[in-house]
Amino acid sequence: MNTSRMNRRVVTGGLALLTLFPLTAFAADPALDAHSYPGPAWSPYLVGAGIGVLSWLTFYFSDEPIGASSFYATVAGFIGKLFARRHTEELAYFKAEPPTVNWSFVFVLATIAGAAVAALTGGGVMDEWLPQMWRARFGDSIALRGAVAFGGGVLMAFGARLAGGCTSGHGISGTLQLNVASWISVLCFFIGGISVAMLLFHT
Amino acid sequence: MIDPGTAVKASRVAEGRMVAPVRKVVSGVIFGLAFGFLLQKGGVGTYHILIGQLLLQDWTVVKVMMTAVIVGMVGVFTLHHFAKVNLHLKPTRLGANIIGGLLFGAGFGLIGYCPGTAAAALGQGSWDALFGMAGLVAGSWLYAELSERLKKTVETWGELGKLTLPDVLHIPRGALVAVMVLVLIGVLIFIEKFTAR
Numbered sequence: 562m563n564t565s566r567m568n569r570r571v572v573t574g575g576l577a578l579l580t581l582f583p584l585t586a587f588a589a590d591p592a593l594d595a596h597s598y599p600g601p602a603w604s605p606y607l608v609g610a611g612i613g614v615l616s617w618l619t620f621y622f623s624d625e626p627i628g629a630s631s632f633y634a635t636v637a638g639f640i641g642k643l644f645a646r647r648h649t650e651e652l653a654y655f656k657a658e659p660p661t662v663n664w665s666f667v668f669v670l671a672t673i674a675g676a677a678v679a680a681l682t683g684g685g686v687m688d689e690w691l692p693q694m695w696r697a698r699f700g701d702s703i704a705l706r707g708a709v710a711f712g713g714g715v716l717m718a719f720g721a722r723l724a725g726g727c728t729s730g731h732g733i734s735g736t737l738q739l740n741v742a743s744w745i746s747v748l749c750f751f752i753g754g755i756s757v758a759m760l761l762f763h764t
Numbered sequence: 765m766i767d768p769g770t771a772v773k774a775s776r777v778a779e780g781r782m783v784a785p786v787r788k789v790v791s792g793v794i795f796g797l798a799f800g801f802l803l804q805k806g807g808v809g810t811y812h813i814l815i816g817q818l819l820l821q822d823w824t825v826v827k828v829m830m831t832a833v834i835v836g837m838v839g840v841f842t843l844h845h846f847a848k849v850n851l852h853l854k855p856t857r858l859g860a861n862i863i864g865g866l867l868f869g870a871g872f873g874l875i876g877y878c879p880g881t882a883a884a885a886l887g888q889g890s891w892d893a894l895f896g897m898a899g900l901v902a903g904s905w906l907y908a909e910l911s912e913r914l915k916k917t918v919e920t921w922g923e924l925g926k927l928t929l930p931d932v933l934h935i936p937r938g939a940l941v942a943v944m945v946l947v948l949i950g951v952l953i954f955i956e957k958f959t960a961r
Contacts, residue, residue, distance in 0.1 A: 601807025602807065605824045606827060612831075615799060620850075625852070638908070652908045664789070668792040668793075671792065671793045671797045671800065674796075675802075676803055676885075692812060695815075706895065709875075713896060714896040714899020715899045717879070718879070718900040719903040719904075720868030724864030725860065725861070734852070737832070737833045738851050739928045749865025751869060754818045755869075
């Protein structure tokens with residue numbers, strides 16, 4: 562079997578898998594149903610189109626695709642250099658991607674600020690340590706939420722570096738360039754995410 | 765269709781500098797502000813909307829992503845056609861893409877935020893995003909520690925280089941973009957018709 566035929570099978574097989582999922586699953590308990598909580602402030606189509614146009618601008622003006630996960634690797638590199646400079650500089654990943662105040666670093670810092678502006682001007686400030694739907698399922702322990710979110714973060718960043726990007730870098734910037742790696746990765750993001758979320762919220 | 769391939773627009777790489785050129789930093793700040801603003805308005809920095817997507821209850825995330833891909837694809841390929849932008853393709857490594865993708869997904873289910881939306885969550889005062897972000901830094905460090913070994917093992921499995929769907933499917937890029945736009949719009953109409961949100 563030649564590789565192009567194999568590639569085609571991988572792509573079509575993956576797309577076929579997606580259609581096996583049921584489209585809407587209402588939870589029996591309304592507190593565990595996302596519809597019981599408020600929806601977005603703006604239409605998702607308006608926001609999506611805005612992000613699409615933003616990607617033209619970042620490609621044109623910055624020569625960079627939108628991406629978020631490398632920010633965390635840069636922060637890890639900064640912290641590493643603070644405590645073990647030589648060891649950090651000798652790691653293969655940091656040799657290839659030395660931690661610097663680069664475009665994606667400031668981009669994600671500004672993302673935090675941009676969301677703050679949107680929340681403050683649009684009445685969207687949450688100011689909470691536990692999301693409501695988490696509390697409805699797992700109770701009031703901040704320690705439990707912290708441990709699960711931290712562990713999830715470790716898995717997520719490790720996976721992002723291995724796969725080569727995240728929901729932004731692969732999920733939007735890569736797929737829009739019709740990059741095969743991105744379509745495979747984003748499919749796996751959702752297969753993994755749906756499986757774990759269903760297990761967590763299964764009652 | 766004339767494809768400039770490696771577009772004439774030259775990337776300026778700053779070697780050995782601690783801080784990127786001012787122009788680039790300023791553009792990163794402006795575009796990052798816009799990105800965070802849009803993510804918050806789209807509700808995708810909110811736990812129940814993200815976890816609601818993974819539970820297949822709330823389709824906001826898929827709607828935002830697919831619309832961004834449709835709009836982004838048409839513009840970026842048009843700009844590339846006229847050699848105004850470079851493409852930024854990542855290599856296809858089946859083993860790493862699949863295993864990394866599944867690990868990422870598992871983490872996504874646990875946190876309920878992803879790397880970009882965690883930043884938006886923090887910005888709107890969903891403080892639990894801080895735990896996830898600390899984990900993201902730790903996980904990045906773990907990867908860096910193992911990067912030498914991973915490069916020689918997992919990342920060599922099914923290595924196919926820089927590969928795009930037009931290459932694999934042997935369809936001209938312009939035609940495939942048109943098909944993809946129609947298919948994605950079709951999927952969005954389907955979702956809009958058959959789901960509550």
